[in-house]
Amino acid sequence: MIPLSWYLIISAALFSIGLFGVLSRKNAVAILLGIELMLNAANINLVSFWRYGDISQMAGQVFAVIVFAVAASEVAVGLALVISVYRRRNTVIADDLDLMKW
Amino acid sequence: MQNDWLYIGLFLVIATLIPVAALVTSWLVSPKKNNPIKQSTYECGMETVGENWIQFKAQYYIFALVFLVFDVETVFLFPWAVSLGKLSLFAVLEGIVFVLILIAGLVYAWRKGMLEWV
């Protein structure tokens, strides 16, 4: 059988890749793509802890479900913000949005 | 349980391979005489102007947004529906409250005029 460590390693690697995407992408939509990867990494952990722990305790699955809801809300609001910014400033490059920067 | 998913996986592979087989057969027997006119994009005899990008209505995005929220919430009702037969009236009412919150979102969107095709 597959040990728990394999899932945790994959999830850690996925999280790091997502982190890299969030830090280095210029386009705001691409940054949101990176955040999706990180949320999925967290979800893999939750579900594998459910499976490798006591399966009659549904906490892992319930939290995974809540993460789905959070991911959906995050995408809805995040992309709405990107589109709103695009309409006002005509750009989606995160570095160009420097109104709050000195 | 995992046997079920094994079957679905095999189904996925074969269901991909059969269309691929159809395409490959067609590729093997069909003539290949390309020329630029044949390969041009079909725009009723006109040359394509600019990139493949159209200024589509924001309304499509709004509907996708409303759909996303409704999709997620409706999907969450499935575990509730499965165990509904064994639940007490109180638990059923909790699920109904969940649906009512969903409908509140729809009513908000409706009243704000987001569901109109402007």
Next chain:
Amino acid sequence: MTAMQIFFLIVGLVILGSALMVVTTHNLIHAALWLIVTLFGVAVLYAILNASFLAVVQVVVYIGAIAILFIFAVMLTRKEIRDHGPQLNSGWWLNVIIALLTFGGLLWMLQSWNGFSKTAADFPSSYDAVGQLGKALISPDAFVLPFEVASVLLLAALVGAVYIAFNPHSGDFRK
């Protein structure tokens, strides 16, 4: 090495490879399509973990809704789908180091935990995970509050997102 382990490794490689494509590819539509491959791989992992409900929900919610929304957003915010300039910040090599450090740190922390290489008990074939999940989501001494709060969160997201993105007076996105 059993067949299951080989299969798992293939799925893991697909997930990580496509995730790398998501963060590096130039064409944003391609990035969104690679994201779909990653998400599908994660759904396969859920299926291996006997969480069938989550595997299917992953496909329905992520591929059916979130990815579509991403593709719509990319098409809305781009006059040219292909981007010619560099897609990464100038200090991207620093970010590689940060990501590698995060990965190393996570691994170091995890391997010092004694449950790291635990194996799972066999999954009882008569266990009704979906029904159990339904009961857990709705019973007052379990997770009914997070469940209803998630619903309110989604409602708030709908209201907020539509308020931000939608302006009835400007009509469309033409400049």
Next chain:
Amino acid sequence: MNFWYDPVNFIAHWLTSLLTGWGVAGWIASVIIQLIGVVLLISLMMVFDIFLVWVERKVVARFQDRLGPNRVGPFGIFQPFADIIKLIIKEDITPAGADKVVYNLAPILSMMSVLLLWAIIPLAPVIFGVDLNVGALYIVAAGSIGTLSIIMAAWSSNNKYALIGAFRQVAVLISFEIPMIATMLIPTILAGSMGMNEIVQGQQTVWYVVLAPMAAIIFMIAAIAELGRSPFDLNEAESEIVAGFHIEYTGMKFGLFFAGELLHAFTFGGFWAILFLGGYHFFGLENLGPLVAVIILLAKAMFGYWVIMWIKYTMMRIRIDHMLAFNWKFLTPLAFVLLMLTALMNTLLRGTSTGVYILGMLLTNVLLGWIIVEILRGYSRGERQKTEGVAPATATAHR
């Protein structure tokens, strides 16, 4: 165990003993047997798909008072084979500027998403692909892969008409998915399971179309929209956007989209039969043997397919704003109200006898249907008065 009452297990048992006799490991033998089953089922569906082309052309001809194909073979039954040969030997053109990989992947995904649905259809009590305990959601998941293939096809073919068609199609698909999921919750509630087998077995005594007639109607409407068929075929409005998302596709790739659409319609006829019309149950006739049950299910699916065709060739195309308004302002609220009522009545009537339960559910549905019809009548009366009162005013304004 004999062949007539359990053919699949009979053959599987025989094959397993044969293979293990040759020294094949147990799990490899089971994988091989499953593979044989999958290949058989999919090939059967592809052959059936060819037959559906003929059915569709014959039926539409009768609807339009024509004869339809009648030259190739008896009743023109070999016409689809001629069509296929033509599609295969046609030159395959990839437009310049197309994104080759995505362009070629889209028709494959489109066909695959339809074929995947057959994995969970219970053809008979003992003949089914797999009894997945999340069957209802699996249908939606396969459908979302189909939606994806449409966007991929349109974007990769580098054509503006294709993109417009795809946006319309996707807007309709995703909108009508909500009432479809909501109505699929109702058989789930009544059967207490998402699995297709248990939903069919739950209809042993009474079909769910009696318990939830409104849900059956809403599911049918949403399914037609999901198929992108007339009256919801705005994606391929020929006079405006030529053919929609598959405008650039030729030869076999177009053929895959086309065959996928036909099989999809028939499949949804099948799901309509499974979710609401009792699946393979037909007043005890299914007990004669699994093969009889398969014929019953396919006949019911054909009936559903015929209803879809009937609507397609009778109704006119609806404008997109009307279509989306109909979904979000009428169908979706109605589906959710119906869902709440069903959940409530199912709980309240749980302890009562079967007769009272059936009558209660039926009356709830009839009452809701009556209220809806009254609301619609009042609304359209108001609209008519509004336009008839306004019409002269606009005429004077123009003068």
